[in-house]
Amino acid sequence: MTRERLVDARLHLLSRQVLDADGEPVRAVDDLELTGPDGQEARPGEAAQVGAILVGPTLFTRLFGGAVPASRLPRIAWSDVAHVGTAIELSVRSDELDADWVELWLRDHVVGRLPGGRHDAEADG
Amino acid sequence: MNVGDLLDARVEEPDGTRVGVVVDVRFALAVTEPEDGDGGSGGEGGEEDRENPDEPLSEHTAARDEVGAARLVGLLVSPRSGGSFLGYERTDVRSPWPIPQLVRRRHRGTFLVDWADVAEVRTAGEPVVVRLVGGYERRSPAL
Numbered sequence: 586m587t588r589e590r591l592v593d594a595r596l597h598l599l600s601r602q603v604l605d606a607d608g609e610p611v612r613a614v615d616d617l618e619l620t621g622p623d624g625q626e627a628r629p630g631e632a633a634q635v636g637a638i639l640v641g642p643t644l645f646t647r648l649f650g651g652a653v654p655a656s657r658l659p660r661i662a663w664s665d666v667a668h669v670g671t672a673i674e675l676s677v678r679s680d681e682l683d684a685d686w687v688e689l690w691l692r693d694h695v696v697g698r699l700p701g702g703r704h705d706a707e708a709d710g
Numbered sequence: 711m712n713v714g715d716l717l718d719a720r721v722e723e724p725d726g727t728r729v730g731v732v733v734d735v736r737f738a739l740a741v742t743e744p745e746d747g748d749g750g751s752g753g754e755g756g757e758e759d760r761e762n763p764d765e766p767l768s769e770h771t772a773a774r775d776e777v778g779a780a781r782l783v784g785l786l787v788s789p790r791s792g793g794s795f796l797g798y799e800r801t802d803v804r805s806p807w808p809i810p811q812l813v814r815r816r817h818r819g820t821f822l823v824d825w826a827d828v829a830e831v832r833t834a835g836e837p838v839v840v841r842l843v844g845g846y847e848r849r850s851p852a853l
Binding site: 586587591592593616619626630635666668669 | 711713738739740741775776777779781827829830831853
């Protein structure tokens with residue numbers, strides 16, 4: 586059965602933790618991108634919906650002001666969202682998301698080259 | 711356009727009269743309820759399984775409601791304060807006294823305006839300006 590649930594952005598969505606399908610924390614919601622039904626940018630007065638969750642390094646702009654252009658912020662498509670509760674849970678694994686590219690790049694290019702950097706401490710117990 | 715552009719935007723009538731500030735943006739989530747007795751561990755047994763820490767979270771997210779599109783309903787406009795509601799627009803919350811009473815007083819006159827009643831969003835300047843259509847309707851902000 587499908588019904589509609591009302592949520593407010595500030596109360597229920599912004600700054601919430603995003604978890605992937607395994608329950609691993611991905612990022613927090615920094616902003617939401619609005620799109621029209623055709624996938625184009627939302628226009629005032631016309632039907633609009635959330636197209637993507639924007640996540641990104643907002644610490645610097647919070648400290649020093651200004652704003653990162655939305656096109657440069659990593660995004661998670663709203664179609665990947667499975668459940669909205671105290672956290673926002675995704676139906677995909679974080680490895681499949683571009684949102685973690687900084688972490689993945691550092692893992693491959695920096696941490697992986699350190700002695701012991703390819704050793705999985707949890708797996709070896 | 712992002713939600714962050716709309717939050718704290720100045721709201722004006724068509725003739726430029728200031729109406730207030732956007733304090734929140736409301737969405738309607740399409741929620742699909744899980745069917746009862748679905749799968750092997752449905753019903754009351756499913757509740758016990760959720761306590762098991764070894765079970766991946768995805769197991770029980772699959773058994774819960776699933777969200778679809780998040781349709782933009784409208785903007786919550788407060789004539790006084792740009793601050794947060796702290797959730798007290800849900801009219802049945804009365805405690806801890808006197809916080810809800812004070813927050814409600816600060817936000818009295820707050821209304822919901824349909825997205826269809828928004829004529830223009832000017833994101834160029836600072837602050838962002840939301841201009842409403844003539845004859846827009848002030849709706850109840852209750853969830």
